[in-house]
Amino acid sequence: MSTPYAKLPAWADYGLIPVINLAVAFIVAGFVVMLVGENPFRAAVILVEGAFGKGTGIAFTLFYATTFIFTGLSVAVAAHCSLFNIGTEGQAYIGGLGIALVCLSFDSVLPWWVIFPIAIVAAAAFGALWGLIPAYLQAKRGSHIVITTIMFNFIAASVMVYLLVGPLKPAGSQAPQTRNFLAGAELPKLNWIIELFGAKIRSAPLNICFLLALVMAFLVWLLIWRTRLGYEMRTYGHSPKAARYAGISETRIIITAMMISGALAGMMALNPVMGDQHNVAIDFVSGAGYVGIAVALMGRLHPVGIVLAAILFGMLYQGGAELAFEMPAISRDMIVIIQGLVILFAGALEHMFRPYIQALFASVSPKSVGMQAVKGTGA
Amino acid sequence: MDMFNAIVQVLDSTIRLSVPLLLACLAGLYSERAGIFDIGLEGKMLVGAFAGASAAAVFHSALIGLGTAVLISVAFALVHGFASITHRGNQIVSGVAINFIAAGSTIILGQAWFQQGGRTPALQPGERFEAITWPGADAVKDVPVIGPIYGELISGHSILVYFAFAMVPFTWWVLFRTRFGLRMRAVGENPAAVDTAGISVAWLRYRALICTGILTGVAGAYLSMVQNGGFVKDMTAGKGYIALAALIFAKWKPVNAMFACLLFGFLDAAAIRLQGSPLPIIGKVPVQFMQALPYVLTVVLLAGFIGKAIPPRAGGVPYVKER
Numbered sequence: 001m002s003t004p005y006a007k008l009p010a011w012a013d014y015g016l017i018p019v020i021n022l023a024v025a026f027i028v029a030g031f032v033v034m035l036v037g038e039n040p041f042r043a044a045v046i047l048v049e050g051a052f053g054k055g056t057g058i059a060f061t062l063f064y065a066t067t068f069i070f071t072g073l074s075v076a077v078a079a080h081c082s083l084f085n086i087g088t089e090g091q092a093y094i095g096g097l098g099i100a101l102v103c104l105s106f107d108s109v110l111p112w113w114v115i116f117p118i119a120i121v122a123a124a125a126f127g128a129l130w131g132l133i134p135a136y137l138q139a140k141r142g143s144h145i146v147i148t149t150i151m152f153n154f155i156a157a158s159v160m161v162y163l164l165v166g167p168l169k170p171a172g173s174q175a176p177q178t179r180n181f182l183a184g185a186e187l188p189k190l191n192w193i194i195e196l197f198g199a200k201i202r203s204a205p206l207n208i209c210f211l212l213a214l215v216m217a218f219l220v221w222l223l224i225w226r227t228r229l230g231y232e233m234r235t236y237g238h239s240p241k242a243a244r245y246a247g248i249s250e251t252r253i254i255i256t257a258m259m260i261s262g263a264l265a266g267m268m269a270l271n272p273v274m275g276d277q278h279n280v281a282i283d284f285v286s287g288a289g290y291v292g293i294a295v296a297l298m299g300r301l302h303p304v305g306i307v308l309a310a311i312l313f314g315m316l317y318q319g320g321a322e323l324a325f326e327m328p329a330i331s332r333d334m335i336v337i338i339q340g341l342v343i344l345f346a347g348a349l350e351h352m353f354r355p356y357i358q359a360l361f362a363s364v365s366p367k368s369v370g371m372q373a374v375k376g377t378g379a
Numbered sequence: 380m381d382m383f384n385a386i387v388q389v390l391d392s393t394i395r396l397s398v399p400l401l402l403a404c405l406a407g408l409y410s411e412r413a414g415i416f417d418i419g420l421e422g423k424m425l426v427g428a429f430a431g432a433s434a435a436a437v438f439h440s441a442l443i444g445l446g447t448a449v450l451i452s453v454a455f456a457l458v459h460g461f462a463s464i465t466h467r468g469n470q471i472v473s474g475v476a477i478n479f480i481a482a483g484s485t486i487i488l489g490q491a492w493f494q495q496g497g498r499t500p501a502l503q504p505g506e507r508f509e510a511i512t513w514p515g516a517d518a519v520k521d522v523p524v525i526g527p528i529y530g531e532l533i534s535g536h537s538i539l540v541y542f543a544f545a546m547v548p549f550t551w552w553v554l555f556r557t558r559f560g561l562r563m564r565a566v567g568e569n570p571a572a573v574d575t576a577g578i579s580v581a582w583l584r585y586r587a588l589i590c591t592g593i594l595t596g597v598a599g600a601y602l603s604m605v606q607n608g609g610f611v612k613d614m615t616a617g618k619g620y621i622a623l624a625a626l627i628f629a630k631w632k633p634v635n636a637m638f639a640c641l642l643f644g645f646l647d648a649a650a651i652r653l654q655g656s657p658l659p660i661i662g663k664v665p666v667q668f669m670q671a672l673p674y675v676l677t678v679v680l681l682a683g684f685i686g687k688a689i690p691p692r693a694g695g696v697p698y699v700k701e702r
Contacts, residue, residue: 032484036491084471086418143681144690146418146471147627150620151674151681158671166665293475333486340479348462348473 008354008361018300018346020353025341032337036329043323043330050322051315055199057322059191059206063276065307065314066206069213070268071292072299072306073220074261079301080224081257082237087134087149088265089289090156091127095266097160098126099273100168100178100280103185115185119274120212120267127266128259130156135258139251145258157283164282177281187275207275216264217303223260233257265289287336294339297347313339387527389648394536395606397644398543399424399598399615403622404629404636405543405550406594410456412554412631413587414567414693418474419459420595421619422481427452427599429485432499432610433492435506444506444604449596455481456592457585464584467697478619486612497612499603508537508605537605539597546594550633563587567691570698580698595619624677631691643673 008017030040051061071088078085085091102122106115134148161176170179187207195201224230236243236253244250272284291313298312299305313335320332345352403420410417430451435444455477462473486497493499513534519526554560562583566573570580602618603610625643629635650669 032487036487084469086471086475137678137682141682143678143683146416147623148678148681150418151624151678154617154620154674155671155678158667158674162665162667290475290479293472297472329487329491331487331490333483336479336483337487338483340476340481340483343472343479344458344462344476348468348470348476349466350468352466 008358012357012361014300017350017354017357018298018305020357021345021350022298022342024353025338025345028341028345029334029338033330033334038327038329043327046323046326047316047319049319051319055191055194055197055201056204057318058199059194059201059204060318060321061311061314062190062210063204063206063271063314064317065310066210066213066271066275067268067288068291068295068310068313069217069307070264070271071289072295072310073216073292073303074264074268074289075292075296076299076301076303076306077220077224077233077264078257078261079296080230080237081233081253082240083135083138083254083257083261084146085131085149085258085261085265086146086293087131087152087289088261088268088292089285089287090149090153091130091262091265092268092285092289093153093156093160094130095123095127096269096273096280096284097163098122098124098266099269103181103274104168104178107182107185110184112184112187116187116208116274119185119270123266123269124263125266127269128263131258131262131265132255135255138258139254153289161282164280168280175281178279181274181278185274186278187270205272205276207271209271209275212267212270214307216267217307220264221303229256265292268292291339294342294346297350298342383524384527385652387531389645389652391531392648392651393641393645394532394540395644396647397640398540399601399606399618400622400625400643401543401637401640402546402594402598402601403619404625404640405546405633406591406598407623407626408550408554408629408631408633408636409563409587409590409594411626411694412567412691413563413584414570414691414696414698415459415463415584415588416470416474416695417459417588417591418471418623419455419477419481419619420591420622421615421617422474422478423452423455423592423595424599424602424619425478425481425485425613425615426455427596428603428614429489429499429599429610431596431600432502432603433489435502435604436493436500436609439503439506441506441508441604445508445597445600448600448604449593452596452599453589453592456588456595460585460588463697464581464588467699470695470697482613485610489610489612499610502604502608506604507608508539508600510535510537511541537601539601539605542597543601544637547633547637554633559586564691567693570693574698574700580700584698621673624673627690628677628680630689646672 033040033043051057071092074088074091075085099119099122102115102119106118130152134145134152137143137148138145164176164178168178169176187209190206190208190210191201191204224234232243232248232253235246236248236250240250243253268288269285273280277284295306295309295313298309316335316338317332320335323334324331403424407417407420427448431444431448434447435441459473459477462468463470489497489499511534513529516530516534520530554564562573562578566580566583573583574580602614607614621643622640625636625639628639646669650666653664653669
């Protein structure tokens, strides 16, 4: 079966259509704001000012963006292999467990620059392990990865609640969380970079994980488009049959992709755990894994797009907090709606406007879409 | 006798806890049998619960509440259909989107309309579905064995409970004894064949999704208007996903679905009942283990260690007419 859609010029495919989809998502979100009885334009102004108006706002925006870069990359790596990893949430949660074990063991004896690499490895390993089981079951037993990863999110939540109200909770404490880490497990802040530009910052949690996230984005780009493994993953994602014919082992490629995806998800936990809260608490991931789905779809699975989309969602998170102050009717849960709308319009309905845009291109310049392709566009 | 009463109580709460699962599970059965994966059961239940409780509180009528719940839930089902049938989008992505839109909008609108931190006003008697006492339930109350079974297990539930269990044979009948059911199953297995027979694949799938919307709406109404006297944010708490698990566990069959939901409901009821108290032989089981058990069981089943769960063949694949 051929793809039902004809080709468009690259700039329209990668620039115009995502922007239109995004715009529609935000217009619908604007209607929700109106339904609540507020002015959507004023809301947008407050939101952007809250996110970028002051140095502290920028630092918070980038702090949230760091988290979303990791989860977005995680979803994207799996998606390139046509695996829909909804389990990023659970993998990040379990990644936090790995970090907790490292930090609780070593934070009194080692400095941060020794603990950090160990924690990265632990977080990645725990996350990868949580991705490995669904991957194995998909590859070997044919169970649907979407269902298993959803189930593993719930299992992860149960495991973590059990550990955090039991073995990991310090004696005599009521709160379901580990003890606070000592200075050895606290990551250095990056706020001075923003202060270089003359902005003032009153304590913001932006930390070195932001750089790690950018490095990982570059490595993911390298992996997907410049290595043999990435080529195999994309081949499998495009056509499992072709991959099998080319001698690519299905089991190996599914398991590798999911473990990389899980590792990236696990590393997300470094940012809030070691960079901000300095403990592992119940539900510290708080939906960031699911935001990763929106980020990956919006960034069209490309690391550059993902970084941009993550900053946009960071802005929504930080600006949304400011918005909740100014307009009490709009709480941070507005983000959840926007996230859902972005997933709907940039993901499930990504082809909705394509036939119209194609018709437009075809009437303006038939060459840009190719005459033969135009014939096949009747939906 | 104490032991017996305790068992009746656990079974009674098993029934209450499995009703929303059963309704959502049957809802998923319609759409998945027609070849549309529906991760969005959770979200549709949530909007149903919110719409039901809001309308019931505003119009002071349980029936209007139920109607609104069904209407809004069907509207969300149609959005899923619009994305995944008409525009051939990814069904899982669309379902995830619906869950988020539902989770966010119920909180935002609830806060804006009622200003009670995302809750809807507490429902008064008459705005909720009351328990129905069956004839003679009071008379036999003191009779040993029969009394508690008839009085507590069978009698004394709301109309929606009986509706949910009546839907099991009804769904079986629709699925295996009607033309619509036959065609729906066919469209989930081989849509091209249905298309060749001159039947619209899209319209069949839309109708299946409308059935899904109706049932998730009732499931939501049950949560907010029977189990709880009002809507609380995120009150579905993963029930949509457990229903999905039950659907797989039941291998997409209505009667099995009932037993799977009763099993998962029982696990939940037992976890609440046993909190902290030790079991014979096994000793003390952490609550979290009991809560995770439905998910673990589903994973084990999916892995093919207890029989094989084979989904409808065309599930998740958008239908493209040959041209």
